[in-house]
Amino acid sequence: MQKIASLLSLLLIASACQKNATAEKDLIKKADWLIGNWENKTNLGTLSENWEKVNDSTFKAKSLFIKDKDTIHNESIILQQKGETLTYTTTIQGQNDDKPIRFQLKEDVENELIFENLKNDYPQKISYKKTANNSLITQISGTQFAKPSSEKYTLVKTK
Numbered sequence: 001m002q003k004i005a006s007l008l009s010l011l012l013i014a015s016a017c018q019k020n021a022t023a024e025k026d027l028i029k030k031a032d033w034l035i036g037n038w039e040n041k042t043n044l045g046t047l048s049e050n051w052e053k054v055n056d057s058t059f060k061a062k063s064l065f066i067k068d069k070d071t072i073h074n075e076s077i078i079l080q081q082k083g084e085t086l087t088y089t090t091t092i093q094g095q096n097d098d099k100p101i102r103f104q105l106k107e108d109v110e111n112e113l114i115f116e117n118l119k120n121d122y123p124q125k126i127s128y129k130k131t132a133n134n135s136l137i138t139q140i141s142g143t144q145f146a147k148p149s150s151e152k153y154t155l156v157k158t159k
Contacts, residue, residue, distance in 0.1 A: 027105065028057055028081040031113055033130050035059065038155035045072065047153055049138070057081045088115040088126060122149065133157075 032053075040047040045067035054060050058080045065073035074093040078100075079086065086105035091098060103115035103126055111130035118124050124142030131137055134157040141150035 027086040030108060031079060036157050037159040039158050040153050040155045049155060
């Protein structure tokens, strides 16, 4: 009888650990809709973000703004889940001595991810909102030069 009780205890513990590990990966799964190639073409140039899944806990993206044949903006992004924390890490060529800046997921509502780093000079907030199956709005915002500032871009999925 004691062996059966011990076995049941072990099974319950193993089951609880497995459920917890699954729950930890749920945050990044909520961002699956980011995967793909996104684009915004205007007469000023083309903004693109290309997201791919690296593994169950990491996505990566390349963001470019190209005007004519010149790359004006070149950014690498890592979206990574560690434990129950989802982190958005961005490295922009020519900014912050090419060092990464981390933002933590602050709000997680359906089809929207809001990341924050109040210690960053600008932006302090980065958000992605899925507006339809083939479009999203990305916004950076915060205080810049002691004034509220915000930039918003609508991107359409190309692949």
